[in-house]
Amino acid sequence: FQETTFALIKPDGLKNMGRIIDMILANGFLIKELRMCKLSLEDAQNFYKAHAGKPFYEALTQFMANGLCVAMDLVAENAVKRWRTLLGPTNSEEARDRDPSSIRALFGTNNTHNACHGSDSLENAKKESAFFFRDRNFGSCARLE
Numbered sequence: 001f002q003e004t005t006f007a008l009i010k011p012d013g014l015k016n017m018g019r020i021i022d023m024i025l026a027n028g029f030l031i032k033e034l035r036m037c038k039l040s041l042e043d044a045q046n047f048y049k050a051h052a053g054k055p056f057y058e059a060l061t062q063f064m065a066n067g068l069c070v071a072m073d074l075v076a077e078n079a080v081k082r083w084r085t086l087l088g089p090t091n092s093e094e095a096r097d098r099d100p101s102s103i104r105a106l107f108g109t110n111n112t113h114n115a116c117h118g119s120d121s122l123e124n125a126k127k128e129s130a131f132f133f134r135d136r137n138f139g140s141c142a143r144l145e
């Protein structure tokens, strides 16, 4: 059956947005919602509140608030698992060893700058999608930096 997951192109992935979207479509996902937005530091802290207190939290939230993101709802059979498979391992350096054709291997840099995010469960996909598409309006800017 069809399910919906949440995908986010992070600021470091933005310059490869076209290639990332090509891979999403070539892998059979339907893009149900899409928007570009700029997170404030507070938005980024809220989005990643599950990681508050971890050693990488500060760098992660600063990075996420320091450019534009592209939020998407992706529909497919088994979408949560399939999107995470297409992403590859969290750490882009590890991804290049283990899964060189994955999105993080191709477009990310390291453990924090890893091009894209994907929800880890259907429940989190619903929450994360609501955060970007329902809970509030984010500022956006059409200029790619």
Ligand code: CMP
Binding pocket: 051, 056, 060, 090, 111, 112, 113, 114, 116, 117, 118
């Ligand atoms: P993401 O899928 O967005 O979910 C949490 C993010 O935290 C993750 O991708 C990485 O960007 C970052 N992250 C997770 N683990 C680490 C780590 N050990 N060191 C640095 N950054 C991390």
